Amino acid sequence: MSSSLNRFDRFCFYYLVGLSPLTIGFMIWATVTDFMNKTTSGLGWDIFGWVFIVWILSLLYLVTKMVFSKTIRDVVMTKLAGMKERDEREAVVAGSAAKFSFLSTLALLLFLFIFSVTTVTVNKHPKDLNHKRGSVTLGFKLNAIDETALIHEVKGELETYNYKSLPLAKPVIFLLLIFWQIGSYHLIARRELRE
Numbered sequence: 001m002s003s004s005l006n007r008f009d010r011f012c013f014y015y016l017v018g019l020s021p022l023t024i025g026f027m028i029w030a031t032v033t034d035f036m037n038k039t040t041s042g043l044g045w046d047i048f049g050w051v052f053i054v055w056i057l058s059l060l061y062l063v064t065k066m067v068f069s070k071t072i073r074d075v076v077m078t079k080l081a082g083m084k085e086r087d088e089r090e091a092v093v094a095g096s097a098a099k100f101s102f103l104s105t106l107a108l109l110l111f112l113f114i115f116s117v118t119t120v121t122v123n124k125h126p127k128d129l130n131h132k133r134g135s136v137t138l139g140f141k142l143n144a145i146d147e148t149a150l151i152h153e154v155k156g157e158l159e160t161y162n163y164k165s166l167p168l169a170k171p172v173i174f175l176l177l178i179f180w181q182i183g184s185y186h187l188i189a190r191r192e193l194r195e
Helices: 007-035 043-068 070-081 088-117 170-194
Strands: 118-124 134-140 150-155 158-163
Touching: 007 043, 043 070, 088 118, 088 170
Parallel strands: none
Antiparallel strands: 118 134, 150 158
């Protein structure tokens, strides 16, 4: 891990990486025991609960900081992707791979966006309805907000807020990723060309 990261960022990274197998193993075990209708409790589960909370908070912290900090993004994502640029040839190979990754990801995002906003309706009519057997309707539907992402319920004295995901609909997320990818590419390319 690069010395350019501060101590807390390094701790978060090593904590995430080091405890990922244990955390994933406990999650699988909890799912299996829950599926078999066995109750799990005790000191071990309490300790794991606190370890898991710190793991989730570290994950949220690093992912959020990666969006805004070039140093964190470069160090963590380079380690994660296994990129090495020890000489000019490896730098050219990394640039070629980055170009392929950029263009193929952009194509995949466009594919997912188009299929997430396309609607297809097939109706089969009874034979006596205007002598038509059925109809096919194609259209586009773009909702900006996912109403199931944040649910507020009041049951008697109990009031709960349930956060499930980003309140943005999937097509909007794809669109934001497309704009982010193209915009960040142009921003960095113009900055590099000026130098």
